[in-house]
Amino acid sequence: MPVTTTPLRIAVVGGGIGGLAAALAAARAGHRVTLVERAARFGEIGAGLQLAPNASLALEELGVLAEVRRTAVAPPRLVMMDALTGDQITALDLRSAAYRERFRHPYLVTHRTDLHAALLAACREHPAITLRTGHTVTHAEQDATAVRLRFAEPVGELTADAVVAADGLHSRLRQALVGDGDPVCSRYVAFRGALPTTRMTGRMSRHAASEAVMVWAGPRMHLVQYPVRRGELYNQVAVFESDHYTPDSDDWGTEAELEERFAGACRAVREALPLVSRERRWPLYDRPPVDDWVHGRIALLGDAAHPMLQYLAQGACQALEDAVALGQALGGFTDPADAFAAYADRRRERAARIQTGARRFGEICHLEGMGATLRNALLASRTPEDFDDVSWVWTPAPASNPAPVSAP
Template sequence: MTPAALRIAVVGGGIGGLAAALSIARAGHHVTLLERAAQFGEIGAGLQLAPNASQALEELGVLDAVQRTAVAPPRLVMMDALSGEQVTSLDLRSAAYTERFTHPYLVTHRTDLHTALLTACQAHPDITLRTGHTVTHAEQDESAVHLHFAGTTPALTADAVVAADGLHSRLRQALVGEEEPVCSRYVAFRGALPADRMTGRMSQHAASDAVMVWAGPRMHLVQYPVRRGELYNQVAVFESDHYTPDSDDWGTEAELEERFAGTCRTVREALPLVARDRRWPLYDRLPIDNWIHGRIALLGDAAHPMLQYLAQGACQALEDAVALGQSFGRFTDPADAFAAYADQRRERAARIQTNARRFGEICHLEGMGATLRNQLFASRASDDFNDVSWVWTPAPATAPTP
């Protein structure tokens, strides 16, 4: 029996919110997507989409659109940022990859992914998009949720609400409590530039289309092409020695230069071309069990913000969205749909959150620790995906309640 159509509100118009709206609407429900900005948009630069994300995009019906601008890198390569020598690599075009994973590994610009999802939402007849709506609080009873907004905007009533409003989610704060995100003391400078600006040794890496990770003591540099190879994405990350919780004067350009001063020639050549117009402090949170609060559910960074070291932040939001849509396709009661969604996603997202922290520690080892890491990683074959297969393979849908 097809479930009766519900009225679902999604708060947050980023990648997770758009994907959730699309997934729920494709399951047969009416969705109102609320974004506080005056227009939809996405900031940032490149984004890695492992096969679990590509699978989610296919299930959302937008994989083809994303692939029109994305790049499918042939390899993931870890280099030693000090010596310039290769540590290890993964061959994404090997028979072992295609046998183990049914979907491609892609790299794309965040705005390109956001545009593909937004275009699909705009085309769906059961999705209403509203900008300029800042949620101030929510009230719920046994039958509905009432969302209230800043200014004179009238309240909105829905059968259920999905909070996809990011790391600093207002709805999460109201439901879980006023707990602050955890600052890792690391900061990122990132951006994409025209690929033809990459010269010398850098141009060779850019031409290879590989994802390059230059790992060093308490810092790293990530590079890969986006937008059909027309742009080259660079992200420089480092730990600040001057972090204080009550100040924003840390993780500066001067620290960036100082931290990368001892790196190899190729990294030093790339550093001046890393975007400096904005610094991005890196935060996460500890996993929580309470994703569901009556008729309100958390999704994406509102539920499980994670550090970027496994490149899974957006990927996990996409998995959330697909699982949520599947649940709303099987259950007539929002409480049952939310319970099935959380049961499917909670443990896996928590595991990736905690392992992202651990991989960051491995990537940023110093001295003997880095030497041992390099020796261990060098011993693995380029078609050995045993260490990452669990990350790149989404959990199956929870069986329906009899």
């Protein structure tokens, strides 16, 4: 990663995975970073996530891959099953010579809190990063030389040379800059959580012991399973489309609907369903791709720039790619506006393609009737070493050579 000779004052808004990665990348590029998080303490909610080789590469470039691997699991296979019949549809071998030659970095599954903790620890250890909690951004004003952030709390203003908005799906800064309204609800919800692997019995125990990522695809629903945290926990995510969605009500996507949607599933899925966490229901949102990620000295990153549905398991992966590209651009330009423009030019098209690709893969996963029959027949012809359909997702765009840093 190139390092600038003229340190900038960079403010990062948002202390999630994308924000922490952006702060770390900017600091490693030679800049002074202040990260502000609205919560009283840093933390991450959710359960497991998948880190395809493009994310492992990004974590390596951020200097935290070894720490993440301490608790992550490297699954041997990705397996797609028919949720109704219980038959295998297709699988990919993640330990084959073909995989290693093509991608060179591991496919990992981890708990969100473990990835967040590794990034947070790296930020705390970096001398150029200042972390502040209890800072809710309400306004951002910029001119030709700086950006000033104002907060809801009585903590004063923060002046920076540039600002990275990594404040998530409901980004306040995006709304102030882009003004494109609310995220788009897909009418799907997820119930997710991780439980001790020791609670797995029968078929579930065998699946857990295999360490494979299992995707049970069914009509307008699916179940994902894989181990995390050294195999001590088993992550399960049940997703389904609600028939009762209304935009002005929260009374949809209920547990009763969950049970109804999965009632016709095979025995293995029905046995797993009672152990899926019901503590929280997660409506699934995304947005159409947009071009305007950058507004002068303010840039969007992660879900603030390109929120996507989870069907390609790329939300966190793309935020990590963003961070690496941002750091490389900030290391190659003295003007932050130029750096942000270079960052967006590199990332915009790829992120948009994955946003739309995630929607399409969700449609394929949730096919019904003859559509599902044809899907299964087509995918059954693939070999476990055939990565052609997914290689574009797992292979990031090559880094362009940024313009030389000008002398101060």
